[in-house]
Amino acid sequence: MVPRKITKADFDDIVEVIDRWWGGPISTFAHTIFFYELGEHALCVEKDGRLIGFLLGFTTPTAPPRGYVHLVGIHPDHRRRGVGRVLYETFTEACRAAGCEQMKAISTLSNEGSISFHVGVGWNAKEVEDYAGTGRKRIVFTKSLRP
Numbered sequence: 001m002v003p004r005k006i007t008k009a010d011f012d013d014i015v016e017v018i019d020r021w022w023g024g025p026i027s028t029f030a031h032t033i034f035f036y037e038l039g040e041h042a043l044c045v046e047k048d049g050r051l052i053g054f055l056l057g058f059t060t061p062t063a064p065p066r067g068y069v070h071l072v073g074i075h076p077d078h079r080r081r082g083v084g085r086v087l088y089e090t091f092t093e094a095c096r097a098a099g100c101e102q103m104k105a106i107s108t109l110s111n112e113g114s115i116s117f118h119v120g121v122g123w124n125a126k127e128v129e130d131y132a133g134t135g136r137k138r139i140v141f142t143k144s145l146r147p
């Protein structure tokens with residue numbers, strides 16, 4: 001199970017499967033910008049030639065840069081087998097090599113699977129009021145890469 005950089009064909013697959021994987025409409029989250037402009041570190045995992053997981057993430061244009069995970073998804077039949085963990089480890093190492101000192105991701109309060117996953121892989125979770133606008137709380141996940 002070795003993550004690799006996504007291709008255009010992988011991105012096309014992601015757009016096709018994500019509503020099913022999430023159990024609802026979410027395809028607008030797989031905006032083209034996360035492949036064409038911000039896809040340098042985007043990753044996927046295959047099993048028997050089929051996509052079973054992906055991570056859309058990038059490094060921010062700040063000094064120092066920060067690694068940001070925009071969207072991660074695992075095929076429902078392949079969850080709790082470490083696919084998300086290996087995608088996060090590979091992306092984090094790429095971000096560390098690019099000079100990042102911190103990792104970040106966000107989630108809604110209702111996404112219990114996402115919260116359990118981030119805590120399970122050792123990220124900090126903090127509830128932030130008004131993060132996404134007035135009355136729109138988010139859970140902000142962070143992980144320090146500083147020694």
Ligand SMILES: CC(C)(COP(=O)(O)OP(=O)(O)OC[C@H]1O[C@@H](n2cnc3c(N)ncnc32)[C@H](O)[C@@H]1OP(=O)(O)O)[C@@H](O)C(=O)NCCC(=O)NCCS
Binds near residue numbers: 071074082084085118
């Ligand atoms: C959240 C998600 C990416 C996790 O991926 P995964 O491959 O199943 O996660 P892993 O198997 O690598 O889990 C690593 C650890 O996280 C924790 N974890 C992951 N999913 C969990 C869950 N549903 N409940 C409780 N703990 C969980 C566990 O500690 C797990 O370690 P363990 O299995 O050894 O106990 C996957 O469930 C998914 O695609 N969900 C739908 C999309 C989504 O919500 N994405 C995140 C927001 S963008």
